[in-house]
Amino acid sequence: MRSEETQKLNPTPLPDDSNLQSPTTPDSKTQIVMTHQKNSIKTNLLSLILEPFQWIQMLSSKLNPTFVLGVVLVYGLSQGFSGSFFKVVSDYYWKDVQKVQPSAVQLFIGLYYIPWVMKPIWGLLTDVFPVRGYKRRPYFILAGVLGVVSTLVVALSGKLAVAMALVCLLGMTAGVAIADVTIDACIARNSIAIRELAPDMQSLCSFSSSVGALVGYSTSGFFVHHLGAQVSLGLLVIPSALLIMLGFVIYELKTADDLHSDNKKRLYLEAGGASSNLHILGVVLILNY
Template structure:
C-alpha cells in the first residue's frame, strides 16, 4: 500500500511539474498583459515575430540563393550587397523623428505603418514577379524590403523603450519577449525557407516576403490612435520647435559618459566582429571543397540556430538577468570567441579527422555560436533601453540602434573586403580558413573594450537623476496607442 501511495504521489508531482512548465509561458504573458497593455504584446508579436523573425529569416536564406543561383555573383560582392540592406536601419533616427514630429492628416503612427507595409509589399512582389531583373534593380528591391522592416520597427521600439523606463523591473522581460518572438518566427522561417527554395525556386520564393508588410499595412488601419487637432500653422511651428528640441536633447544625452561609453562599446563590438557568412554559405553548398549541403538542410541548419537563439534567450531570462552588465558581457564575449573556433575546425575539416560527420558538427557549431551570441547581445539591448531619457525615448533609442546598425554595416562590408583580399570566390575557398581565423582573433580582441560597459545591475538607473527634467514630454493625444503601461502614472 505504501509503495503504491508513493508511486501515486510521484506521478502527481510529475504531472504538476509538466503542467507548470506548459502554463508558465501563458502566465508570463498574462503578467505582461496586466502590467502593460495587451495591444503592446500583440504589436511585439507582429513586428518581432512575423517581421524580424519570420520574414527576416526567409529573406536571409532566399536572398542568398537568389544572388548565388539567379544573379551568379561572387561571395565578396554579395557580402557587400548585404551590407547595403543595413542602410535603412542606420537611418532609424530619421524614421524616429518623422514618426514623432511629422503627422500625416493628424496621425503620427498609422500612416507610417501603412507606408512601410506598402513599400515592403511592392518591393517583394517586384523582385519575385519580374524576370531577368538587373542586379542593381534587385538590390533596390531588397533595400525596400529592409526599409519596410526598419520603419515598422521604429514605432514598436519606442514603445518598448518607454515601457522599460516606466516599468523598469520589466525591462529584461520585455527584451526576453522580443527575443522569444523573433526566435520563434526565425525558426519557422528557416524551416520553411529550404522547402520553398527547392519547390518554388529562389526568385518565386521572394514573393512570400510580401506577407508581413501586408499585415503591417492592415495594422496601420486598425491600430487605435487619436487624431491631433490645431491649425496648420500652429502644427508646423510646433513641429519645428519639437524637432530642434529633440536634436539638442539627443546631443546632450549622448555626451554623458554613462551613455557614450557603452554606446561606443556596442558599435566597436559589432564593427570588429567581421562576418564571413557569404563565404561560409558558398562553401556549405560546394560539392568539391565543401560538405555540399542541400537546400533543405541549409534551412535546417539555420532553424537549429534559431532554436539555439531561443535557448540563449531562455538562459538569459532564467539565470543571467540579475548579473551586472560588465561581468555578463565579458564572459558572454569570451565564450562567443571560443565558439568561433568551431568554425575554423569545420573549415579545415578537422571534424572528420576526429570522426564527427559534417551534419553533426555543423549543428554543434551553429548552436554554440547562436547561444553565446544571443546571451552576449541581450544585456546590451536592456542597457540601450536604460540609456533613453523620457520625452525623447523613441528617437534616442532609434539613435542607439542606428549606432548598432552602422557597426553591423561595417562588419559586413569589412567581411566582404576580407573575402575579396583573400581571393575567396564561388569555387576557390583555399583561404577561407584564414578569413575565419582573422575574424576569431578580432572577437577575442573585443574583450579589451569591456571596460566601457558599466558595472551597474540591469535594474539600476544609469542616467543622472536630473536628466528627464531637461527634456520635454510630448503631450500629444496620438501617443495614446494603447501601447504604454495601463498602470502608468505618467501622462503620455
C-alpha cells in the same frame, strides 16, 4: 467449577476482521510514491507549457492587447522570421536567379544594412512628422506598403536587372527597419508609463525575435527546395501585409496639437452654425415686419 463451565459456555469473542487494518506492503508504498511523482510531473509540465501564455495574458491585461500584438508581429514575424528567412533565401536568389558572383553578393549583403544604419532618421521622422495626428500608425502602414511592393516586384517580375533587384531587396529591409523603429518608440513610451513592466516588454521582444528567427532558419531551406528562391521571397509579402493591418488596429492617441486643432475646428463650425441661425432669424423678422 461454575466459573470454568461459564467460560466454556461463553468463550472469548474473536476480534472482528473488518476492524483489522492490513499492513501496507513495501510494493504498495512504492506504487503510491510513483503515482504521486507522475502526477506532480504532469502538473509541472502543464504549468510550464501554460506559463508563457499566462505571461502574455498578464501583459495584455496591463498593457493594450494591440501593443502586445504589435511587438509579436514586428519582432517575431517581421524582424525574427523575415530577417532570418530573407538572409538564406536572398543568397539563393542571387546565385540561382541572378547568377551573380559570390564577391558581388557579399557587397550586396553589406548594402542591406543601409536601412538599419538610417534608424535614427526613421525615428526622427516618427517623432517630428505625425500624419493626421498619429506618430506611429502611419509608419507601420508605410513599412508594410514598402515591403509589399518590393516583394511583389521581385517575386512576379521574372529576372530583374541586378540594380533593380538590389533596390527591391533594400526596400524589403527598409520596411523591416522602419517597423522596428516604430515599435521601439511604442515600447519606450510604455516603459516610461509603466516602469515595472519594462523588463517584461524587453523579454517579450527577445522571446519573439528568437522564436521567429528559429522558425525562419528552419523553414527557409524547405521552401527554397520546393518553391525556388524567387517564389520563396514572395512569401515575405505576408509579414509586410500584416504590418499594414497593424497600422490600422494598433491603439494610439492623437497628438495634443491635432486635438487642439480639431477642437478649434469644431468650435468654429458651431459658431458658424449659430451665426447662420441668427442671420436666418433676422431675415424672418424683417419680412414679418
